[in-house]
Amino acid sequence: MPISIDRFDEEPVDALDLQEGTHPYRLLQFLTAHSAQAFTQTELHEATGIKRGSVGAALSRLEDRGLVRHRGRYWAIAEDDRLASYAAQMNASSDSTTDDYYNDEE
Numbered sequence: 001m002p003i004s005i006d007r008f009d010e011e012p013v014d015a016l017d018l019q020e021g022t023h024p025y026r027l028l029q030f031l032t033a034h035s036a037q038a039f040t041q042t043e044l045h046e047a048t049g050i051k052r053g054s055v056g057a058a059l060s061r062l063e064d065r066g067l068v069r070h071r072g073r074y075w076a077i078a079e080d081d082r083l084a085s086y087a088a089q090m091n092a093s094s095d096s097t098t099d100d101y102y103n104d105e106e
Contacts, residue, residue, distance in 0.1 A: 023050050023054050023055075023057075023058040024058045024061060024062055024067075026048050026050060027044060027048060027050070027055070027058055027059065027062060027068070028062065028067060028068070028077070030044065030047055030048050031044075031068060031075070031076060031077040032077055035076070035077045037076070038070075038071070038074035038075060038076035039074060039075055039076070040073045040074060040075070041055045041056055041059065041073070041075065044059075044075065059075055066078055
């Protein structure tokens with residue numbers, strides 16, 4: 001989808017696209033949902049369906065912004081208050097979509 005030239009000129013050069021469906025978004029979503037674990041790039045590729053070559057590039061951009069961390073071959077969500085808030089919001093949102101408000105078995 002094209003953007004206006006004004007938006008193009010105003011966005012910082014290193015802006016990270018965290019729109020739903022993008023690789024960084026999908027990786028953050030997965031790592032947030034599994035915040036008690038760390039994963040290899042291969043495991044992230046298999047879990048998210050993102051091409052192997054794209055996983056590393058997206059993780060590097062996320063790491064540059066302090067959103068993920070890694071040690072050796074393993075990657076995990078960063079320890080950041082903003083991400084804790086994001087995780088809580090995401091988990092609340094997914095919980096609300098699975099609630100059974102019309103359960104007659106009570």
